[in-house]
Amino acid sequence: xxxxxxxxxxxxxxxxxxxxxxxxxxxxxxxxxxxxxxxxxxxxxxxxxxxxxxxxxxxxxxxxxxxxxxxxxxxxxxxxxxxxxxxxxxxxxxxxxxxxxxxxxxxxxxxxxx
Amino acid sequence: xxxxxxxxxxxxxxxxxxxxxxxxxxxxxxxxxxxxxxxxxxxxxxxxxxxxxxxxxxxxxxxxxxxxxxxxxxxxxxxxxxxxxxxxxxxxxxxxxxxxxxxxxxxxxxxxx
Numbered sequence: 001x002x003x004x005x006x007x008x009x010x011x012x013x014x015x016x017x018x019x020x021x022x023x024x025x026x027x028x029x030x031x032x033x034x035x036x037x038x039x040x041x042x043x044x045x046x047x048x049x050x051x052x053x054x055x056x057x058x059x060x061x062x063x064x065x066x067x068x069x070x071x072x073x074x075x076x077x078x079x080x081x082x083x084x085x086x087x088x089x090x091x092x093x094x095x096x097x098x099x100x101x102x103x104x105x106x107x108x109x110x111x112x113x114x
Numbered sequence: 115x116x117x118x119x120x121x122x123x124x125x126x127x128x129x130x131x132x133x134x135x136x137x138x139x140x141x142x143x144x145x146x147x148x149x150x151x152x153x154x155x156x157x158x159x160x161x162x163x164x165x166x167x168x169x170x171x172x173x174x175x176x177x178x179x180x181x182x183x184x185x186x187x188x189x190x191x192x193x194x195x196x197x198x199x200x201x202x203x204x205x206x207x208x209x210x211x212x213x214x215x216x217x218x219x220x221x222x223x224x225x226x227x
């Protein structure tokens with residue numbers, strides 16, 4: 001079965017530190033990778049997308065992709081209490097015609113402490 | 115503002131009852147999706163649709179039905195055959211193509227009375 005794996009956490013980091021969230025996936029043919037943030041009781045919100053090996057930066061967020069090792073990570077610099085949420089990794093594992101069919105990990109819960 | 119609207123926000127189902135969850139988008143997206151999320155778990159795909167009048171089963175379609183009569187609308191019916199319907203239901207949409215991210219509505223929380 002094609003899978004996306006994440007450590008459920010909680011990952012606890014002090015305010016101002018770097019939070020590092022990791023995700024591995026099983027299908028070498030995957031082409032697109034996404035990170036979503038989900039606050040408790042709310043719906044997922046897209047924060048990063050990455051398609052090529054290497055790093056992609058957007059503000060305090062950096063997504064890193066290594067297709068050879070089949071992992072994708074999310075770094076959050078200068079972590080703030082408002083970053084406390086569950087972070088979902090999503091991977092486009094199989095084609096579905098024109099639809100973007102994603103497989104989601106179970107998420108990593110991040111706690112930023114004061 | 116463009117977005118995805120799900121209604122109602124909370125829904126209660128009696129035993130033996132079918133209920134329908136609404137999802138409307140004004141993003142002009144071709145593809146739409148329904149997911150179920152249980153506490154502490156990831157999202158599981160129920161159904162998806164690439165185009166009007168066409169839809170495919172996801173990983174957990176049993177006990178659910180959908181229709182796609184308009185590009186903007188993708189309602190989900192939770193039938194009485196779904197024996198454990200209590201969950202957070204999320205509707206999403208995306209542009210055409212494998213590389214497109216999905217964008218989510220605010221969700222509907224369904225409970226059993």
